[in-house]
Amino acid sequence: MDETAELAAFRAEVRDFALTHCPPEIRAVVAANGKLGRKHWAPWQRILHAHGWGAPSWPREYGGTGWDQRRRHIFDEVLAECDCPPQYHHGLRHIGPVLIEFGTAAQKARFLPGILNGEEWWCQGYSEPGAGSDLASLKTRAVRDGDDYVVNGQKLWTSHAHEADWMYTLVRTNTEVKRQEGITMLLIPLSTPGIRVREVRTIDSWHHVNEVFLEDVRVPAANRIGEENKGWTYGKFLLDRERLGGANVAPAFRFLERCRELVARQLAGPAHALKREQLEYRLLLAEAELRGARELGKAAVDAVMAGRPLGLMPSELKLSTADTVQRIGAIALDAVGERVATRFRPVDGSGPNAEVEDIEWVQNFMYLRAKTIFGGSNEVQKNVVAKQLFGM
Amino acid sequence: MAFEPKPMLPGDTFDAARRFAEASALKLARLHDPAARAAELATQWAAVLELGWAGTLVPEACGGAEGTLLDLAALAEGAGSAGLALPLAATCAVAPTLLAGQDALLADLAAGRLQPCIVLTGLSAEAGRLSGRAVGVETPPAPSHALVAAGEALYLLDLAGIGFTRHERIDGRLTLDLEVQGVPATLLHADAAALIRRARDLGALLTCVEAVAAMGTLIQQTIGYLLARQQFGAALASFQALRHRVAEMYVAYRNLTGLVQAALAEPSWQNIAFAKLRLGEAGRFVAEQAIQVHGGMGMTEELPASRLARRVLMAEFEYGDRHAQAARLLAA
Ligand SMILES: Cc1cc2nc3c(=O)[nH]c(=O)nc-3n(C[C@H](O)[C@H](O)[C@H](O)COP(=O)(O)OP(=O)(O)OC[C@H]3O[C@@H](n4cnc5c(N)ncnc54)[C@H](O)[C@@H]3O)c2cc1C
Numbered sequence: 001m002d003e004t005a006e007l008a009a010f011r012a013e014v015r016d017f018a019l020t021h022c023p024p025e026i027r028a029v030v031a032a033n034g035k036l037g038r039k040h041w042a043p044w045q046r047i048l049h050a051h052g053w054g055a056p057s058w059p060r061e062y063g064g065t066g067w068d069q070r071r072r073h074i075f076d077e078v079l080a081e082c083d084c085p086p087q088y089h090h091g092l093r094h095i096g097p098v099l100i101e102f103g104t105a106a107q108k109a110r111f112l113p114g115i116l117n118g119e120e121w122w123c124q125g126y127s128e129p130g131a132g133s134d135l136a137s138l139k140t141r142a143v144r145d146g147d148d149y150v151v152n153g154q155k156l157w158t159s160h161a162h163e164a165d166w167m168y169t170l171v172r173t174n175t176e177v178k179r180q181e182g183i184t185m186l187l188i189p190l191s192t193p194g195i196r197v198r199e200v201r202t203i204d205s206w207h208h209v210n211e212v213f214l215e216d217v218r219v220p221a222a223n224r225i226g227e228e229n230k231g232w233t234y235g236k237f238l239l240d241r242e243r244l245g246g247a248n249v250a251p252a253f254r255f256l257e258r259c260r261e262l263v264a265r266q267l268a269g270p271a272h273a274l275k276r277e278q279l280e281y282r283l284l285l286a287e288a289e290l291r292g293a294r295e296l297g298k299a300a301v302d303a304v305m306a307g308r309p310l311g312l313m314p315s316e317l318k319l320s321t322a323d324t325v326q327r328i329g330a331i332a333l334d335a336v337g338e339r340v341a342t343r344f345r346p347v348d349g350s351g352p353n354a355e356v357e358d359i360e361w362v363q364n365f366m367y368l369r370a371k372t373i374f375g376g377s378n379e380v381q382k383n384v385v386a387k388q389l390f391g392m
Numbered sequence: 393m394a395f396e397p398k399p400m401l402p403g404d405t406f407d408a409a410r411r412f413a414e415a416s417a418l419k420l421a422r423l424h425d426p427a428a429r430a431a432e433l434a435t436q437w438a439a440v441l442e443l444g445w446a447g448t449l450v451p452e453a454c455g456g457a458e459g460t461l462l463d464l465a466a467l468a469e470g471a472g473s474a475g476l477a478l479p480l481a482a483t484c485a486v487a488p489t490l491l492a493g494q495d496a497l498l499a500d501l502a503a504g505r506l507q508p509c510i511v512l513t514g515l516s517a518e519a520g521r522l523s524g525r526a527v528g529v530e531t532p533p534a535p536s537h538a539l540v541a542a543g544e545a546l547y548l549l550d551l552a553g554i555g556f557t558r559h560e561r562i563d564g565r566l567t568l569d570l571e572v573q574g575v576p577a578t579l580l581h582a583d584a585a586a587l588i589r590r591a592r593d594l595g596a597l598l599t600c601v602e603a604v605a606a607m608g609t610l611i612q613q614t615i616g617y618l619l620a621r622q623q624f625g626a627a628l629a630s631f632q633a634l635r636h637r638v639a640e641m642y643v644a645y646r647n648l649t650g651l652v653q654a655a656l657a658e659p660s661w662q663n664i665a666f667a668k669l670r671l672g673e674a675g676r677f678v679a680e681q682a683i684q685v686h687g688g689m690g691m692t693e694e695l696p697a698s699r700l701a702r703r704v705l706m707a708e709f710e711y712g713d714r715h716a717q718a719a720r721l722l723a724a
Contacts, residue, residue, distance in 0.1 A: 281718055285673060287666065291650070292647035292650035293650065294654075295649075295650030295651065296647065299650075319640075379636070381639075386632075386638060390629050392619075
């Protein structure tokens with residue numbers, strides 16, 4: 001078989017697998033732009049893992065698939081087309097690569113299997129009330145006491161903490177040195193006594209983020225990644241991986257297609273001609289940008305796989321996708337307009353407006369505002385890009 | 393180290409074209425009189441033909457180099473990086489595509505005996521005679537013929553004895569306006585619709601390549617200016633509002649580069665249309681912002697960056713602007 005035929009066969013294989021193995025009730029949530037939680041992601045991860053496809057982005061010896069960039073791209077694309085949820089990122093794309101790069105043999109053996117089979121759920125405890133964009137100012141303190149660290153402080157915006165088992169976190173272990181040199185990365189079980197998780201509702205009225213309070217929480221030193229006070233290095237390595245999330249633009253393309261269908265359905269007929277044409281034009285502009293980002297994404301995946309430095313790629317990708325996806329959300333908001341904006345309802349579907357068609361688009365629009373805020377805001381990314389471009 | 397654009401197609405071809413275009417831009421920058429500029433462009437065009445660029449895509453059997461689209465794109469990228477004001481896409485991509493299979497004409501094209509301008513709209517044909525008015529047609533300094541798309545047919549019109557007026561575009565390139573009433577022309581193809589579409593698409597693709605290269609240089613020059621220019625006792629490069637603007641220009645440029653690379657790897661009309669559509673947005677943004685952050689200097693003709701900005705602005709309108717591309721994509 002030649003290359004093209006091989007890739008076509010691979011595409012067909014992935015499609016067949018997705019349609020027969022991804023549970024219809026999970027795909028229905030994705031297709032309706034519904035919110036995803038552990039109860040959707042975890043079974044899907046288990047199914048993928050059982051098939052040997054649990055970690056396409058990992059090296060083969062750790063359970064990766066050994067696919068090249070093109071196959072990985074096809075995999076992402078087909079799963080999105082079939083309305084399968086994108087794989088949950090905190091384990092697979094964030095802490096997983098850190099463990100592989102910097103973890104001890106014992107840590108790898110302990111944590112990687114649970115990420116692969118979807119049985120252990122991770123969240124990210126970086127941000128704090130006083131440490132957002134200026135993450136290095138974080139204050140949550142960890143003091144060594146025998147074989148443990150004792151942790152005190154507060155994390156904020158911790159996505160999925162209420163359904164997670166573990167939190168990878170950055171804590172301060174030295175206050176005497178330059179801020180970046182006194183930070184350590186710890187893996188903390190959320191079941192540890194002294195941890196309290198409090199819900200924070202976001203503007204889409206979803207329970208997604210949390211406050212995490214830590215009071216005299218004992219964490220075994222064996223749960224430290226790498227060396228004490230070197231956490232900034234590992235944390236930044238992780239953030240680069242996080243921003244590379246933009247390399248998978250396939251879900252964004254699917255989102256665009258759904259929005260296009262919405263516009264066609266919602267604005268049929270001559271009375272809406274001007275609005276429909278304007279929205280269709282804006283959709284095309286967004287599609288063009290996504291297509292450009294897709295190429296940047298392929299180049300970034302190539303670089304990761306070849307072990308080349310990523311340079312500005314993570315920031316470029318984030319800046320090339322985050323507000324494009326927001327713009328698509330805004331087009332959908334314009335399409336459903338007043339009809340749905342007057343029918344806001346909590347994201348859990350309760351209340352009198354549960355049955356209103358297309359209601360998810362409003363919540364999506366609001367949720368999507370976060371795209372340019374989290375993972376290093378767009379302004380912070382521009383600082384990073386400018387520093388490199390100007391050499392100062 | 394401040395930013396230096398990385399070419400999509402690095403190599404000797406790129407380097408040679410870039411050197412040529414830089415030398416050309418230096419000479420033209422000193423000339424303001426239109427006649428003197430046209431004369432200089434004629435000298436440079438003769439050098440381009442001497443170098444055989446017109447034959448890049450022409451088969452060897454017809455005296456060409458039988459190169460690939462990527463060979464030509466490397467030339468266009470090098471030339472574009474210094475805003476070469478000569479009709480590369482028209483002569484080296486559009487013309488040979490329209491003349492596919494016409495070996496004698498291809499040989500003339502490669503040898504510089506045939507120096508056509510390309511007329512894609514404005515003229516119509518009746519019984520082998522052309523009528524109508526075509527304006528703003530990009531042209532070599534001394535066009536011998538016009539390759540004319542009239543409806544679905546393709547004609548070769550000998551320009552000897554045909555009056556036309558000459559103009560200069562905002563990017564310093566030469567154009568002509570042509571008005572004819574029932575002049576005889578040679579029919580090359582009666583059913584050339586597909587050929588014409590393909591030729592126009594390749595023209596659009598090469599234009600994108602040139603423009604993205606120009607944007608890279610434009611951003612580089614903008615950064616250089618902001619590093620050097622002092623106000624309020626500091627380099628302008630230290631002000632975040634300007635730093636962010638430049639970061640946005642860079643991201644727009646990189647995103648467009650991705651689209652252009654995709655279109656070069658797989659030159660389908662859709663890939664080209666999306667690249668050209670995005671050029672309309674990204675190119676306009678980069679050009680406008682480059683002018684803005686140069687302040688008053690950005691308004692002067694003297695500034696190389698301003699000239700590049702005009703080239704980028706002009707590129708949108710060649711071979712279908714963003715609205716034309718959108719209309720096509722929406723109709724598909
Ligand atoms: C939905 C959601 C989920 C999140 N999930 C997580 C999570 O799971 N784990 C986690 O650790 N964190 C998470 N975050 C936190 C996120 O990373 C922070 O919100 C982000 O880093 C910005 O910090 P901040 O909110 O404190 O804003 P601030 O840092 O206070 O910024 C406020 C504004 O100022 C701008 N700004 C800040 N500094 C500069 C500067 N130097 N130059 C120019 N402009 C600047 C910012 O761009 C922003 O617009 C999440 C946030 C959201 C909204």
